[in-house]
Amino acid sequence: MAPTIYDVADKAGVSIKTVSRVMNAMPNVRPETRDLVMSAVAALNYRPNISARSLAKARSFLIAVFFDNPSAGYVTEFQLGAIARCREAGFHLTMEPIDALAPDLDGIVLPLISALRVDGVILTSPVSDNQLVLQVLQDSGTPYVRIAPDQVQGGAPEVRMDDVQAAYEMTRHLIDLGHRDIGFIRGHPTHSAARLRFDGFCKAMADRGLEVRDRWIQQGFFSFRSGFECAEALLSASDRPTAIFASNDDMALGAMAMAYRLGLNIPNDLSIAGFDDTPAGSVMWPQLTTVRQPIFDMGAAAADLIISGEAKAALAAHNCPSRVLEFRIIARESTAPPPN
Amino acid sequence: MAPTIYDVADKAGVSIKTVSRVMNAMPNVRPETRDLVMSAVAALNYRPNISARSLAKARSFLIAVFFDNPSAGYVTEFQLGAIARCREAGFHLTMEPIDALAPDLDGIVLPLISALRVDGVILTSPVSDNQLVLQVLQDSGTPYVRIAPDQVQGGAPEVRMDDVQAAYEMTRHLIDLGHRDIGFIRGHPTHSAARLRFDGFCKAMADRGLEVRDRWIQQGFFSFRSGFECAEALLSASDRPTAIFASNDDMALGAMAMAYRLGLNIPNDLSIAGFDDTPAGSVMWPQLTTVRQPIFDMGAAAADLIISGEAKAALAAHNCPSRVLEFRIIARESTAPPPN
């Protein structure tokens, strides 16, 4: 039904090998021969069968993303970036949700990679720090890329941004506005970025000789609800902070909702800053001051590391080249000087 | 490197055909033979190579989702449902964002299906009403499923819910609380569900003899920002409605933000209702009254229609069996009787 390489070869009057050469942009084809083949391809509307190609090359042109992330905005944005790069190279992306706490985790992961024979796997945080998953990948010889991992570990490239520095600069932004009493909402404990952002916050406070009060540090989980609840703990006492720095946008929005509930005006009574620059933050009122994290670009970079073969090379050499992407502080309307 | 069907056959002392029979759960295998094969499979940790199987069977075990949706929450939830069903059946999902306005849309879609040879395509709204995409799929003989389509059209099964009835019941809920002055925020004009929800609203109002004022109907786009802006138009005049029914949760949350900005208390001064029951709505304060749409189940149903072969049958018979899933009105804290 669909035309095969034989049909194209017949029509062009060449061998299938020559068609293969043209389709794969290999050298040693005369321009005229090439044109002949291309015409036949166009006339028949031929596309190579990816299964046949996969079988012959022992490659699948398929990249899997293992994820376990509470933020739909993050997942979607990352996915879009990875797909963009895949499309340029004729690759496809398959999304595989992974429950890190599943009892038979390797029973889930192993079939995934051994049946599909993906050319590579992208691990978003916190799966990027799951030792069992890393081990299975390593043992099976599957190239993989770790996103924002915690521990440096050989065998796979890393894609990350400088979370410490970003949190440092955002804290600095609040301090420069005049805030001295700053509350902090920590991120999900299993995500290493959560720890790094907290480190950056503490460092900035210490550098200016400002006190980090225990009561003003709250443990969140990257969800809107946790931000809502942490803000209540932060704001209900009489000695409340004049600014809150939340470790991601979802929690910042939760904090904002709680502030409204308590009758506080933002930013006049309270400044709020987030982290991520997800779409919701830029349309919330007032617009959220946040750190722009290049999530789309991180997805594209991760796909590129697999497509380019760097991930495979890292696996063989057991090293971990890393790509560090740029962030940017986005000062919008949710932060202002403290009252009085 | 990875064990093949020959390795298993050798170890079990049978032919590869018998191994194939066991792996595919086909009849005519003696229990003892079956056990022999299973032991060999376990011992070698054998998994059939999906590329080889695809090539031989002319099937890919791959399902593509074509989407073009502004709501990350919707996309992720749908994807999770589809993946759950795929995993049971050894299928995988590849996500393909489609820009309906791309100038060379068929140049994008055609390679996608002819190279991958997916076993089926799931079209979420509004791609499910894109005539060009439908035509390409139909011509190529690729089974597909349409989610919440507008026009009934032969060739593919549909998965939908009764948007008219759901909007009708939600409007009824507001009327029963005592509201007579109800504003409505319409959804994105290219999504057929947007029109159906508006129809349900109008029907409920008419059935109770209530007036639908032009000024109280606003055109939104399913985004937080559009809900925010529509609510401003609705609430800034002196004769404002006592309740707002937004066509999705994102817009309802936008309306809520605007109400706060204008100093209105929810639900005492103003009731707000949404549609979808996305996670954000249930943690916002006050929790959003909304329609629970079974997005996860719709994803699972769509995958099932392809895996079970119903989509293929529909293509051959040129009919369109439909699966209509149940909704539920979730009355939470954002709606209450009108003031006075």
Place this chain on the structure above:
DNA sequence: CTGAAAGCGCTTACAG
């Protein structure tokens, strides 16, 4: 109930 042979549509050495 089980097996030997051919074929799915490509690519990879190997010749020339």
Place this chain on the structure above:
DNA sequence: CTGAAAGCGCTTACAG
């Protein structure tokens, strides 16, 4: 610069 042959790892008729 081009081609004939073998092989990737499965499944599908066809025998027995």
